[in-house]
Amino acid sequence: MADAADYLLNSSFHFDALLADLYFEKGEDPSRDLYDGLDLIEFSVATRPEMDVYAVSAHADSYNFKRKVIERKIPVKHLFDKRDFAIAGDGSEPTADEPWNVVRLDVYKRRLARDPNLIAELDAHFGTGPEVSSLLGRVLANVSPPIVTYIETLPAPLVAKVPIEVICTPTSDGTVCASAPHLGLLVDGYGDLASEAVEQLREVIAAHATELLGEGEFTGYAAALKSHLRHHIEFSHDAD
Incomplete structure (x- = not known):
């Protein structure tokens, strides 16, 4: 609670x-x-x-x-x-x-309800016709928002200090893309289902964290990514 x-x-x-x-x-x-x-x-x-x-x-x-x-x-x-x-x-x-x-x-x-004219148009064009495709697109844009979930566990010895927000969006080929916007990663996870995309993204995050959260010094994108990762992830104290 x-x-x-x-x-x-x-x-x-x-x-x-x-x-x-x-x-x-x-x-x-x-x-x-x-x-x-x-x-x-x-x-x-x-x-x-x-x-x-x-x-x-x-x-x-x-x-x-x-x-x-x-x-x-x-x-x-x-x-x-x-x-x-x-x-x-x-x-x-x-x-x-x-x-x-x-x-x-x-x-x-x-x-x-954000599109007050949409319901009336759906009623007027119920059935088939050239308007149906565009109406369907508007409906999907309104009622099918991206799925928001969170990664709270990572492969040992990594530990999530705070939940990592993940945005899952459908792609044009019917798969799902999972991204972690607050981490600044350039690589996303993909899968036929949102759960599969999230699992792949979890592996991507773990790989980047393992490489960047060590003692090495980085510049540019790698340094910025390391800063974001350190806010969300740490190595388990049991691994010391």
């Missing part, structure tokens, strides 16, 4: 939405009065007022929870009841990722 609060306070990270378990209590942060998921939601509203917040709980119909939300004026956009979706996901009920699917759809709808 303390880590989540740190991420919310870090302006270098972008968040469209927060989904929190109401009674999640791991990593209490007394210094910020964070003891459960409801506290984290309230904290997120204060620090990121533009972000939508969602909650999930097995006690979604709890009068005590509803009273707290009203008293503390916490704008929970949707409360998911854990009892309404199956963990195993046998196809007969919504699966455990159902809450995230709802959140993603909400984010997509907000992005579509």
Whole structure:
């Protein structure tokens, strides 16, 4: 929970939405009065007022929870009841990722709303025709933003001091490109899936860090890259 609060306070990270378990209590942060998921939601509203917040709980119909939300004026956009979706996901009920699917759809709808004429044009040209391709491009540009993830572990003996932001974007040939913009690397990772691209990028980062974070002196691009790498990565003390 303390880590989540740190991420919310870090302006270098972008968040469209927060989904929190109401009674999640791991990593209490007394210094910020964070003891459960409801506290984290309230904290997120204060620090990121533009972000939508969602909650999930097995006690979604709890009068005590509803009273707290009203008293503390916490704008929970949707409360998911854990009892309404199956963990195993046998196809007969919504699966455990159902809450995230709802959140993603909400984010997509907000992005579509940035182009107020798009919905009307989609309705007018529903079906086939020369306009469909251009409309599809506009839809994809609005609702398919790059995937943002983070690399938190590296091959030993390297250790990530802070999470490394990774941007995954689709390429023209259907593959995915993963880049680490804050590191300044000129080499990206590629793969058929975002996970594969991230893994390749992890190897690229590890190779550069192993070469540059030693005792040698560098100039130009290598020196700048070393500076960025040192902010994010170090050698494990166990390797000394």
